[in-house]
Amino acid sequence: MGFIWRHKKTKVWFIVTAIVLSLEIIIDAVLLTVPIAGNSLSLVFGGERANVVEDNRDERYDRQYADKEEVLNAANEFVVEVEKEGIVLLKNENGVLPLSTEDVRVSVFGKNSVNIVNSGSGSASSNGSDAQKTFYKSLEEAGISYNETLKEFYESSAKSGSGRPANPAMTSGQRLPGFETGETPIESYTADIVDSYVDYQDAAIVVFSRIGGEGFDLPRTMQSSFGGAAITGAASPDSHYLELDANEKALLEHVKENFSNIIVVLNVGTTMEIPELEADDEIDSILWIGFPGASGIMALGQILTGTDAQGSQISPSGHTVDTWAADFTKDPTWYNTGTYGSEFGNRYLYNGEKTDYAFVNYEEGIYVGYRYYETRGYEETKADPQSKWYEDNVVYPFGYGLSYTTFDWDVSFAMPEGSTITEDDTLEVSVTVRNTGDYAGKDVVELYYSAPFDYEGPAIEKAHVVLGDFAKTGLLAPGEEETLTLTLDVKDMKSYDYADANENGFKGYELEAGDYLLVVGSDAHTAKATAEYKLNEDVQIASEMNAQGEAVEVVNAFDDVSAGIFGNNTYASYISRKDFAGTVPTTYLDDSERSLTDELKAELDESIKRKYTEPDAGKPWEVTGTAPSLTPVNNDLSLSDMFYDDSGNYVGEVSYDDPRWETLLDEISLDEMKNLVGFGAFRTNEVKGIDGVVGKPLTTDADGPSGFTSFLSESVIYGTCAYQAECVMGSTWNVELAEKMGELVGEEGLAGNEKGDRLPYSGWYAPAVNIHRSPFAGRNWEYYSEDGLLSGKFAASVIKGADKKGVYCYMKHFAVNDQETDREYNGILVWSNEQAMRELYLRPFEIAVKEGGATGMMTSFNRLGMKWAGGSYALLTQVLRDEWGFHGCVITDYSLNTYTHVDEMIRAGGDLFLTQDAKTFSMPDDATQISLLRQATKNILYSVVNSNAMSIRTDGYLMPVWKVILISVEVIISIALALWGILAVYSIKKTEKQEKETLTTSEN
Known part of the structure; x- marks a missing residue:
């Protein structure tokens, strides 16, 4: 050791070696003894x-x-097929779609057209980089020429802006007061850009995109911070992310000034609030494309032209999976979702301070989506036949979708209308669908039912219509037909009475006596044929068939959840069909309605302890x-x-x-x-x-x-x-x-x-x-x-x-x-x-x-x-x-x-x-x-x-790859340190020898 400390080279070598080896020992100890460390590396680099x-x-x-590789290629082709059937044609006026396949020239608008949303973010996201297709490639392969000047404009951040921000991180507690759409301000459209439109006038295609992802909900305000000013591009601080922002509205006005044929493409994984687009006569067509994955966007060009990659006719055949409401702030979930109107409005309070416990109350009960809109629309019209409530609140119903062709239906109910039914019956409907138009296409047949509702006495809540079955035809050429068969078990028209709402002494699934209406429709609102049947007696369904075909008793399992945190639905009552106007929430909970008692706070605090210690005695699993x-x-x-x-x-x-x-x-x-x-x-x-x-x-x-x-x-x-x-x-x-x-x-x-x-x-x-x-x-x-x-x-x-x-x-x-x-x-x-x-x-x-x-x-x-x-x-x-x-x-x-x-x-x-x-x-x-x-x-x-x-x-x-890498790196470092030490000693010895020889020569 004396030799090492006498010389600077060996001293530095020794200190560095000691530090490096100590770090190696610590890293090895952590990786080999702390499971989360080594296992995390296995997830990233591969495990055993x-x-x-x-x-x-x-x-x-x-x-x-x-x-x-072969299955990947097949899967990417399949995604295009799914997208072709999943695109929903929401509007099509004036024969704008399908576009001609003969020298059609279009201008594509929207900053997001050069960066469409293929997928949401989070654990299910995938960039699909090996097969990534673009919006413009889809047009190109469909024979549609597009405005290159406009495309290059959007591709340039210097000219058209940086576009939408990256999706928020997948972190716990994420809350967004607003999120920019990234649309280009109208002031950025120079005269050169406007002049480029003249050669691409057949149609304007306007693309609007919205993101989605894990760990965050979409903003219900457009504020820079909660309670703050509007973010860039927002129409106002109090507007929301799923309506058009100021830049998008301005873009549409600009397009309407310059084009007579306008197509809007909605690249969004949910619905949007767009009543103004549906009502605007200058907007000819609207297509919803969702998130198309790596290759699905290639279907868009084919849908726009009505011609697939093989040159055969196709039509849009997608139907909505949600109700498109006219005003999202009037939806029954508006006051019971997300952050409840402020940054921490969904947190319980304790002694006046926010806690680390969040909540959401499903006060709407069963009245979600079409179950609410179709039921309330029915009730408003029943009360006032002149009511326009439904038209004012619904833009597109659930199950809705247009086609380039037309279909006639011949509907036949297997059981004659007016028949008496029992709980063991199965109702069958045959629908012969005939393509009566000029384009090949597929059609969707939807079967709904309406169960009797007691307006006079105590009643189980029931939606006016509920989906019972559905079917889709194959591709029908003009003049071709296909017969579809839809079925519905009578027992499946049951309702779950968790609180003995009808006061008959029973809790569970029930079929109430009365008239049951079957509705064959093209969507939840449009009936093509109906048949009414009568159930003579109430049926209490005490047991249900399980996956093995065995009858199993069904009893309430969630009384505590139904009752709400304070019991008896205090501060969180459920919507009633008998009084929508009086029971649909119109305000957020105030502080007194979300304040925890000492007992509730203690129970929650106990639940977040690291160790589970609840005794098993008397529990059903004991x-x-x-x-x-x-x-x-x-x-x-x-x-x-x-x-x-x-x-x-x-x-x-x-x-x-x-x-x-x-x-x-x-x-x-x-x-x-x-x-x-x-x-x-x-x-x-x-x-x-x-x-x-x-x-x-x-x-x-x-x-x-x-x-x-x-x-x-x-x-x-x-x-x-x-x-x-x-x-x-x-x-x-x-x-x-x-x-x-x-x-x-x-x-x-x-x-x-x-x-x-x-x-x-x-x-x-x-x-x-x-x-x-x-x-x-x-x-x-x-x-x-x-x-x-x-x-x-x-x-x-x-x-x-x-x-x-x-x-x-x-x-x-x-x-x-x-x-x-x-x-x-x-x-x-x-x-x-x-x-x-x-x-x-x-x-x-x-x-x-x-x-x-x-x-x-x-x-x-x-x-x-x-x-x-x-x-x-x-x-x-x-x-x-x-x-x-x-x-x-x-x-x-x-x-x-x-x-x-x-x-x-x-x-x-x-x-x-x-x-x-x-x-x-x-x-x-x-x-x-x-x-x-x-x-x-x-x-x-x-x-x-x-x-x-x-x-x-x-x-x-x-051995896992990371261990191989770790060992290899440590061996290389150890060899390098050893060589360094040897060379340092050799250098010192050599220098000492030279100095000694010089000294000897000098003495002689």
């Missing part, structure tokens, strides 16, 4: 890599594509008696053996009720179960079992509703299709397309990680089936519709398609997760009555379980009342498992929050914790804890065993 020794994907599944053994035993039964019966015959799908599950679980240690259940971030962990006998492989699970994506890294999830938004798929009203999408996602899952460990993608965090409760919800683009039946049918079809290829779907977000504001900020408290929950918000999940065979479910960040959704026994066990008969794995949403507890999750009926920080269980390993862990393990294994994960066999796992 399976050593695949046997691959039976081709034998087990009917694969249609040879490799990843297990008494002797705990299962903690010592695993080798029963010589592997997960793969479950594919064969006791006689060795291959049975294919493994049954959830196979008695051998208990034998298999006996082979797994408690530690391995905890590692499986408590750590499920984009994977399910390997389960070896004692002596390696179980053989459950590591699986790759991924986001999201727009196809396999990863917002963290492309090291494992890559080269996959960026599909169109779900709202576009829903707008097709074609469930066959949804099943095809599921199959293509499944094909991508089979291709998997070709350049890495060759594992398939087995789990998919999709589809998403929350309801478009408000047009301002940030993730409406990720969800299908405002209607539960439409959403459920599409979800069931996607799930069936993916299952064919061995991909299990984690349908999300379960449940009532219909806004982003404060969704995970200690878990927003959602208050809704049980009728709305069962008839609207839970309905799509129920359909997907019973009809789609779903084996996966993802819970949500929010609470149902006071209880975290992922910890709600009522939701996950009483309703999902016991009532609906769901078999499979329930995963949480991504969770690093203090109010989410893994012990609480397994007690509720959940199975897998989505986090890269392996959760520590806090409850003792008693009979209850062990039994619940065994059940959760079984549920996960059940989903995996019937997936593509079991089509490969592995022999161990290679």
Whole structure:
């Protein structure tokens, strides 16, 4: 050491080496001992890599594509087909559309035309860079010439402005007082730009875009800060993001001054407030295109010309999945969504100060979307036949869409009108659709029902019309026809009476005696044919059929949620059909109506503690008696053996009720179960079992509703299709397309990680089936519709398609997760009555379980009342498992929050914790804890065993890439430090030798 400190070179080397090696030791210690650190790197750079020794994907599944590239190409072509059927023609006057295919020359307006919104942001986003198509490329391939000068103007930030800002970050507690559209001010249009119009006068196409994304809702003001001045371009501080801003209005006036044919294209993942566009005679056509994904925009040019890529005729056939209201501020959700009118208006108060607990009250009950507008319109007209309420409040009804052609319908009701029906009957309608126009096209037939409503006595709330079934024709050439058959079980016209509203002593599903009207229509407001039937007696439906076809009792599960936080709906009463004017909210809650009591504040504070400590005694999940053994035993039964019966015959799908599950679980240690259940971030962990006998492989699970994506890294999830938004798929009203999408996602899952460990993608965090409760919800683009039946049918079809290829779907977000504001900020408290929950918000999940065979479910960040959704026994066990008969794995949403507890999750009926920080269980390993862990393990294994994960066999796992990189870097650094030290010593020795020789020479 003396030598080192005597010389500057060795001293510097020693200090640097000590610091570097100390840092290496600290980094290694953190990465190897703190799970969240190493696991986060695994998510970004790729985790353990399976050593695949046997691959039976081709034998087990009917694969249609040879490799990843081939299925990607097919998927991108498919997205164009979906977009063609999903684009909604909202307006078409004066024969402007379709455009001619002969030398048509157009001018495209709108800053966002050079930067359309292909997808929302967040965990489901994808840039689709490998197949990115543009708005202008779509026109070009359709033979439409466009104004290059105008395009170059928009491409130049110096000339036309910087455009819309980047989407807000996906962070907790995000609240937006306003957001710029990025539209170019009219003052920027110079004389040279205006002069360029003369050669492109056939039509003006005006593009308006709006964003959407995870972690934020769309602004309901256009303020620079809450209560502040208007942001750039806003019409006023009190306008909102989903109406035209000042720059957009000015642009339209400019276009109207210079063009006679005007087409507006709405590139938005929700609805917009545009009554002025519909009423403006100078606006000829309006098209809604949603978010078209990576390649879907290529459909637009084909729709504009009415000619597909093969030169054949096509017409728009999309229909709206939401009601387009004339004034969003008059919607019944306006005063009960987002931030409640101020920065923290949705936070509870305590002693006059805002707390960290947010809420949302679903005071509208069942009257969401068309259920409100069609019902109130009916009631207003019933009270005053001259009323124009509906016309003043609805621009486009739910289910609405125009075509370039015309259709005639011949409607035949199988049961004669006026017949008496029973609860066991199924009503059938045949509709022969004939194309009577000049263009080929598809048509949508919608079947609605109207149940009797008691105006005189106590009554269950009922919407005037409810969607019962729907169907879409194939492509019909002029003169061709097709007969569609729609059905509706009488029992499905039931209503849920959670509070004995009709005072008959019963709570549950009911069919009330009276006249039931079937309505065959082109949308929720336009009837083409009707038939009325009579139910003679009230029917109380005490039980429902589950997914296995068994009758199961149905009783209230959410009385606490229905009652509101203060009980008895205090400060949050529900809308009534008998008095819309008096019950639709017209103000936000005042401070006294959102102030917590000491008891409520204490209960909430207890719920966000890191450890779950609630006693099990007396709870429905408690297990008494002797705990299962903690010592695993080798029963010589592997997960793969479950594919064969006791006689060795291959049975294919493994049954959830196979008695051998208990034998298999006996082979797994408690530690391995905890590692499986408590750590499920984009994977399910390997389960070896004692002596390696179980053989459950590591699986790759991924986001999201727009196809396999990863917002963290492309090291494992890559080269996959960026599909169109779900709202576009829903707008097709074609469930066959949804099943095809599921199959293509499944094909991508089979291709998997070709350049890495060759594992398939087995789990998919999709589809998403929350309801478009408000047009301002940030993730409406990720969800299908405002209607539960439409959403459920599409979800069931996607799930069936993916299952064919061995991909299990984690349908999300379960449940009532219909806004982003404060969704995970200690878990927003959602208050809704049980009728709305069962008839609207839970309905799509129920359909997907019973009809789609779903084996996966993802819970949500929010609470149902006071209880975290992922910890709600009522939701996950009483309703999902016991009532609906769901078999499979329930995963949480991504969770690093203090109010989410893994012990609480397994007690509720959940199975897998989505986090890269392996959760520590806090409850003792008693009979209850062990039994619940065994059940959760079984549920996960059940989903995996019937997936593509079991089509490969592995022999161990290679070191994660980040560890290889870390070791390599550390070895290189160590070698470099050693060489530096050697060279430093050598240099010193050499210098000392030279100095000694010089001194000797000098002395001589």
